Amino acid sequence: MKNKATPPLIIVGSIGIDTIETPREKRVEILGGSVSYACAAASFFVKTGMVGVVGTDFPPEHRALWEKMGIDLSGLQTKEGKTFRWSGVYEENMDNRRTLLTELNVFERFTPELPEEYRDASYLFLGNIAPELQLHVLEQVRNPKFILIDTMDLWISIAREKLIEVVGRCDMLTLNESEARLFTGARSLMDAARILLAMGPEFVLIKKGAGGSMLFSKNGIFLLHAFPLADFKDPTGAGDTFAGGLMGALAELNATDEKSIRRAMLYGSVTASFGVEEFSLERLAVLNRKEIDDRADTLKSMFYID
Amino acid sequence: MKNKATPPLIIVGSIGIDTIETPREKRVEILGGSVSYACAAASFFVKTGMVGVVGTDFPPEHRALWEKMGIDLSGLQTKEGKTFRWSGVYEENMDNRRTLLTELNVFERFTPELPEEYRDASYLFLGNIAPELQLHVLEQVRNPKFILIDTMDLWISIAREKLIEVVGRCDMLTLNESEARLFTGARSLMDAARILLAMGPEFVLIKKGAGGSMLFSKNGIFLLHAFPLADFKDPTGAGDTFAGGLMGALAELNATDEKSIRRAMLYGSVTASFGVEEFSLERLAVLNRKEIDDRADTLKSMFYID
Numbered sequence: 001m002k003n004k005a006t007p008p009l010i011i012v013g014s015i016g017i018d019t020i021e022t023p024r025e026k027r028v029e030i031l032g033g034s035v036s037y038a039c040a041a042a043s044f045f046v047k048t049g050m051v052g053v054v055g056t057d058f059p060p061e062h063r064a065l066w067e068k069m070g071i072d073l074s075g076l077q078t079k080e081g082k083t084f085r086w087s088g089v090y091e092e093n094m095d096n097r098r099t100l101l102t103e104l105n106v107f108e109r110f111t112p113e114l115p116e117e118y119r120d121a122s123y124l125f126l127g128n129i130a131p132e133l134q135l136h137v138l139e140q141v142r143n144p145k146f147i148l149i150d151t152m153d154l155w156i157s158i159a160r161e162k163l164i165e166v167v168g169r170c171d172m173l174t175l176n177e178s179e180a181r182l183f184t185g186a187r188s189l190m191d192a193a194r195i196l197l198a199m200g201p202e203f204v205l206i207k208k209g210a211g212g213s214m215l216f217s218k219n220g221i222f223l224l225h226a227f228p229l230a231d232f233k234d235p236t237g238a239g240d241t242f243a244g245g246l247m248g249a250l251a252e253l254n255a256t257d258e259k260s261i262r263r264a265m266l267y268g269s270v271t272a273s274f275g276v277e278e279f280s281l282e283r284l285a286v287l288n289r290k291e292i293d294d295r296a297d298t299l300k301s302m303f304y305i306d
Numbered sequence: 307m308k309n310k311a312t313p314p315l316i317i318v319g320s321i322g323i324d325t326i327e328t329p330r331e332k333r334v335e336i337l338g339g340s341v342s343y344a345c346a347a348a349s350f351f352v353k354t355g356m357v358g359v360v361g362t363d364f365p366p367e368h369r370a371l372w373e374k375m376g377i378d379l380s381g382l383q384t385k386e387g388k389t390f391r392w393s394g395v396y397e398e399n400m401d402n403r404r405t406l407l408t409e410l411n412v413f414e415r416f417t418p419e420l421p422e423e424y425r426d427a428s429y430l431f432l433g434n435i436a437p438e439l440q441l442h443v444l445e446q447v448r449n450p451k452f453i454l455i456d457t458m459d460l461w462i463s464i465a466r467e468k469l470i471e472v473v474g475r476c477d478m479l480t481l482n483e484s485e486a487r488l489f490t491g492a493r494s495l496m497d498a499a500r501i502l503l504a505m506g507p508e509f510v511l512i513k514k515g516a517g518g519s520m521l522f523s524k525n526g527i528f529l530l531h532a533f534p535l536a537d538f539k540d541p542t543g544a545g546d547t548f549a550g551g552l553m554g555a556l557a558e559l560n561a562t563d564e565k566s567i568r569r570a571m572l573y574g575s576v577t578a579s580f581g582v583e584e585f586s587l588e589r590l591a592v593l594n595r596k597e598i599d600d601r602a603d604t605l606k607s608m609f610y611i612d
Contacts, residue, residue: 188535190535190536191536214534220607220608223608224609225531228520228527229496230494266611301526302527302529303530305569305572306565306569
């Protein structure tokens with residue numbers, strides 16, 4: 001029997017059924033979760049393996065969509081019970097959102113187990129799950145070239161020591177502005193980044209939503225604009241889409257140097273700008289690589305100085 | 307008698323004595339005003355003529371500082387009475403400020419009169435004063451190549467029609483995000499820019515503070531990052547410093563095309579990043595051109611993608 005191929009990129013994270021209300025629209029029970037957004041974004045660049053869990057109630061059409069996008073589902077577990085549910089509402093300016101409901105369901109006892117062929121993957125994205133589960137993934141991979149870790153305020157608050165341990169074993173940490181401040185106690189992002197780099201990762205990527213993103217390393221700072229959109233429908237999952245697209249593009253470049261990371265960030269950012277145009281994966285499901293390449297060129301020309 | 311030389315750039319605006327409180331420091335009766343910040347910034351690039359008014363109480367050392375910076379003061383009026391006073395306090399995050407006191411004093415009856423030799427200037431920056439006074443300046447210039455106009459929420463609210471008239475006669479309008487929304491009623495900056503461009507100017511420059519700036523034209527959008535600072539002392543006058551540096555650099559390039567405007571914005575933004583490092587003109591007073599050039603190169607390298 002032929003061995004299964006190792007996907008160049010493996011992503012671990014949550015899968016949820018979301019109910020989302022924006023000032024203009026409410027959508028009930030749509031596909032969400034960090035690993036769903038991230039794998040969808042990465043799928044435009046390389047074969048990507050998904051590690052996550054769904055319940056026996058998970059709609060088959062969602063799984064079919066992932067398969068249609070070329071995502072490898074060998075690491076997807078199906079457990080007796082209900083899929084993770086999340087519900088949130090965005091305020092008028094879409095900048096702030098409130099969580100209305102979180103039902104962990106099968107996600108509560110999730111333990112990420114990598115199929116044998118995933119353990120040799122070169123690129124690994126540890127999406128936002130408990131630090132001890134992220135650590136459990138790290139114990140299964142053999143020789144990764146580049147590991148990106150995401151986290152959230154909850155883990156910073158309740159699992160700080162474990163989080164610092166796992167961050168120290170990764171190449172890049174990504175978080176948003178307020179999480180960077182919460183994690184470090186620093187007021188300025190530059191001070192926060194210095195403290196986070198001292199935890200071990202070579203790169204710290206701070207996400208600022210429509211304000212773009214900042215990459216910090218020992219060599220300095222890289223600043224990237226978000227693609228300016230006249231309108232968007234749903235920012236849920238934008239950070240995961242950005243990070244997933246980044247890791248997909250970096251794996252496609254088969255590189256880990258800063259020059260390649262800058263280029264991969266451009267691709268991740270552009271992929272995320274498409275994602276927010278519609279709810280869930282609705283825009284990514286009909287997106288093609290040429291649209292991504294064209295918008296990446298447009299964004300680059302928007303900050304070009306002769 | 308030899309005719310006086312025409313400075314390439316003329317700037318009109320307010321001159322004030324400011325009292326400013328930040329979370330860490332309070333400074334009483336320091337030099338401020340839009341034309342003071344803007345001329346100081348422009349002076350690194352070209353000879354700049356200042357048009358404004360002070361009272362008989364105006365401290366001679368402020369005038370001496372402007373002269374030391376090479377600013378032409380032929381258009382500076384001194385009137386019987388007190389100089390304009392302004393006082394404000396910045397909140398903890400330095401993002402919001404409250405005005406505590408505004409005393410117009412001699413500024414109340416200010417009428418900008420251009421010395422004969424100023425009327426042939428090629429570059430004109432109409433700082434934030436009443437639209438009818440800005441119009442009065444336009445009636446005095448003979449053949450300007452490029453006019454930038456700034457404004458504020460007050461004029462948008464109480465002199466909207468006059469403001470629209472004067473904006474229609476300028477090449478570029480600059481305002482901040484909230485002013486752009488107030489002026490147009492649009493929610494997104496892209497919609498706001500479209501409406502503002504329809505008023506006549508070829509360029510609309512939206513200032514976003516530490517979030518950078520956006521230049522809109524019929525050709526599209528240019529996005530510029532602000533130089534990331536670990537710390538700064540006083541953001542007062544940053545917008546005027548940015549616009550003054552931009553106009554100085556553009557006058558130095560002796561151009562009005564978008565390629566040159568992009569480069570001039572880089573210089574304006576970098577000059578403003580120095581300005582906020584200290585209160586009033588304290589940093590600009592000891593700044594040199596090489597520092598500006600070096601930081602402009604650094605900022606450019608920070609958003610470069612190979």
